Amino acid sequence: MGTASYKFRDHVRKAAEITPHLPLVHTTDIWAFRAVISGPGTLQPQLCPILNEALLYFFYGRPAYRPNSASPPTSAPGHAPVCFVLAPDCLPSIQRIYPFDSGAFKFYSAQLHDRMTLDDFALDPQPDTAPRVVGAFFGSNEAYYDGRAISAKTFDPLELEAQCYHNLVLEKGTTTYDDRRGTIEITVKSSLTLSSSTVRAVALPKTLLDSPDVQATLKGWGAEILPYTTYHAKPSEFVSQFRDKIKEYLKENSYL
Numbered sequence: 001m002g003t004a005s006y007k008f009r010d011h012v013r014k015a016a017e018i019t020p021h022l023p024l025v026h027t028t029d030i031w032a033f034r035a036v037i038s039g040p041g042t043l044q045p046q047l048c049p050i051l052n053e054a055l056l057y058f059f060y061g062r063p064a065y066r067p068n069s070a071s072p073p074t075s076a077p078g079h080a081p082v083c084f085v086l087a088p089d090c091l092p093s094i095q096r097i098y099p100f101d102s103g104a105f106k107f108y109s110a111q112l113h114d115r116m117t118l119d120d121f122a123l124d125p126q127p128d129t130a131p132r133v134v135g136a137f138f139g140s141n142e143a144y145y146d147g148r149a150i151s152a153k154t155f156d157p158l159e160l161e162a163q164c165y166h167n168l169v170l171e172k173g174t175t176t177y178d179d180r181r182g183t184i185e186i187t188v189k190s191s192l193t194l195s196s197s198t199v200r201a202v203a204l205p206k207t208l209l210d211s212p213d214v215q216a217t218l219k220g221w222g223a224e225i226l227p228y229t230t231y232h233a234k235p236s237e238f239v240s241q242f243r244d245k246i247k248e249y250l251k252e253n254s255y256l
Contacts, residue, residue: 008099008161009123015136017128021088022061022141022255023200024186025246029067029235030208033082037217042191043084050103055095056192058086060130060184061250062145063203063243064101066236079235082208083226083242084194085201085249094125096187099133099165101180108177111168113160120161130184136162137169137182142256145247147179196222201249203242205230224249 026043028036036043045054059065068079098121100108105118123129137153138144149169155162169182192198203226208214218225226249228241250256 006156006158006160008121008159008165011155011159011162012099012123012129012132012136015132017131018134018139018141018144019131020141020255021127021131022134022144022250023088024058024060024086024090025063025083026056026058026086027063027065027067027081027083027239029078030080030082030205031078033204033208034078036194037213041195041217042193044191045189048103048187053189055187055189058091058186058188059101059180060186061134061141061255062183063239063246064178064180064183066178066239068235071235073233074235075232080205080230080238081203081235081242082205083203083239083246084199085203085224085226085246086192087198087200089127090192090198091186091188092190093188094127094186095189096185097123097125097129098185099123099137100168100182101185104177104180107175108168108181111171112164116161116164121165130186133184137166141250144182145250145256147182149182194221196220199223200253201226201246203228203245205238 043056045056048055063083067081071079102118134141134144137149139150151170153166199221201224202218206227206229209227226242226245228238230238
């Protein structure tokens with residue numbers, strides 16, 4: 001019997017670690033943001049219906065989560081997204097890492113073997129894992145941010161999960177999933193205190209800057225402010241409003 005392992009995590013372990021490590025990103029909406037700045041100043045775990053435990057979710061390096069994605073066009077206050085750009089090393093421990101949005105796993109089935117499970121794509125909960133996913137499938141931080149996967153890549157024929165993931169992030173046709181298919185997800189069980197040591201930038205609607213409390217909070221965090229304009233639209237549309245702003249922030253701070 002052979003001793004070789006063909007698991008997805010083993011393919012990632014062998015990849016180059018792309019540096020610098022990118023910031024972590026957490027996107028919420030104005031309603032939750034208000035609770036953060038008027039309350040304990042922390043991001044709190046919430047019950048995950050898929051895994052049935054309280055977890056706090058982040059994406060590695062780029063905003064991909066779209067709060068209130070099922071909401072129709074609205075001008076009602078509270079729905080628009082607020083995105084925290086956080087220090088790469090802000091998490092004391094990691095619970096899980098997946099190479100994609102785990103909540104959308106059922107939508108990836110066309111690219112997977114029908115016996116593959118979410119656990120087949122679970123990765124080592126270590127700080128160097130996400131940078132190795134970038135090295136294995138994207139080659140650079142900027143290519144990862146833009147969702148440009150390496151096209152010419154070789155695999156051992158038995159690395160089935162790695163081949164399927166590569167097909168998933170290369171797919172260019174019409175799909176039932178968005179760019180969360182290739183955005184690395186990181187979860188923790190603990191809360192995260194927002195402070196000058198954890199917050200690097202915040203993307204938020206310009207209207208929030210009319211609040212003295214918001215201004216004071218952002219100043220206390222020492223956060224770079226990335227404002228965007230809102231209008232009558234689906235709240236999920238605003239993610240594209242600040243995605244380019246965050247990319248410029250990452251370039252100016254030598255992450256890309």
